[in-house]
Amino acid sequence: MPDALLRVDHLTKRFGGLTATNDLSLEVRTGELHAVIGPNGAGKTTLISQLFGELAPNAGTIHFAGEDITALSTAARVRRGLARSFQITQLLFDYSALDNVALAVQAHLGHSYHFWADARSDRALTEPALLGLARVGLEGRAHVAVKEMSHGEQKQLELAIALATRPRLLLLDEPMAGLGTTECAATIDLLRKLKQETTILLVEHDMDAVFALADRISVLVDGQCITTGTGEEVRNNETVRIAYLGEGNV
Numbered sequence: 001m002p003d004a005l006l007r008v009d010h011l012t013k014r015f016g017g018l019t020a021t022n023d024l025s026l027e028v029r030t031g032e033l034h035a036v037i038g039p040n041g042a043g044k045t046t047l048i049s050q051l052f053g054e055l056a057p058n059a060g061t062i063h064f065a066g067e068d069i070t071a072l073s074t075a076a077r078v079r080r081g082l083a084r085s086f087q088i089t090q091l092l093f094d095y096s097a098l099d100n101v102a103l104a105v106q107a108h109l110g111h112s113y114h115f116w117a118d119a120r121s122d123r124a125l126t127e128p129a130l131l132g133l134a135r136v137g138l139e140g141r142a143h144v145a146v147k148e149m150s151h152g153e154q155k156q157l158e159l160a161i162a163l164a165t166r167p168r169l170l171l172l173d174e175p176m177a178g179l180g181t182t183e184c185a186a187t188i189d190l191l192r193k194l195k196q197e198t199t200i201l202l203v204e205h206d207m208d209a210v211f212a213l214a215d216r217i218s219v220l221v222d223g224q225c226i227t228t229g230t231g232e233e234v235r236n237n238e239t240v241r242i243a244y245l246g247e248g249n250v
Helices: 044-051 074-080 097-109 115-121 123-135 151-163 181-194 207-213 231-235 238-245
Strands: 004-015 018-029 033-037 059-064 082-084 169-173 199-203 216-221 224-229
Touching (some): 004 044, 004 199, 018 033, 018 044, 018 059, 018 216, 018 224, 033 207, 044 169, 044 199, 074 082, 082 151, 097 123, 123 151, 151 169, 151 181, 181 207, 216 231, 216 238, 224 231
Parallel strands (some): 033 199, 033 216, 082 169
Antiparallel strands (some): 004 059, 216 224
16 A cells, blocks of 8 residues: 555644534545545635644644654745645736746745846746646746736646645645636646646545546545545445535535
8 A cells, every 4th residue: 555645643723613624634645636525614725724834733743754744834844845726826916927936936946035136037947937837738828927817727827836846745725616617627637647746635626526536535524534435435435425425416
């Protein structure tokens, strides 16, 4: 059995009287695309935010590549190989696609932020940025301002930015959100290629995408992981049918 690249043990996060993640445990194996699904309010984005160091858990531990990273900062986690995308795009809309990715490369290399003065002429930044854009199919849009790109292209750009840090684990928070049918199909094709290169934890509502892509699926309900298994095992799990999927969705 492949080794666990990420292991979450008994993770708990409370916001006042609300428990967003509740004694949650799961593992992501090296080389797999592991999907996390669940109804709204199940704690999926809260889980991603804790994994990336943006939220501190009230209890539990997070191990990555055998190291306890529970108390590490986001920057320290990025240096160890974690990267994420967001449910709502977070881009520099007045600058080009290349500028956005080059800034991510610069940050990952630990350079000081003299970005606007010299990044565009620094091949150490632009060359890996162009490679990142090519990986997501945006090589022809490098010099286009983000505000002039379609929503689907902006989602692709977020992936390029995450990939620019050369992650060992890519955390994706609803990459299909707001996409049309054609854009969703293109994103599924892109993620199918990326999963051959990078371990991925995918949070997604689009069940067609989840079942097309995931090697294993964890189902969250009320902040707890109620089961983990292959797509077929999840489809046939009666508890999942009752709690989340429903007969019409499987």
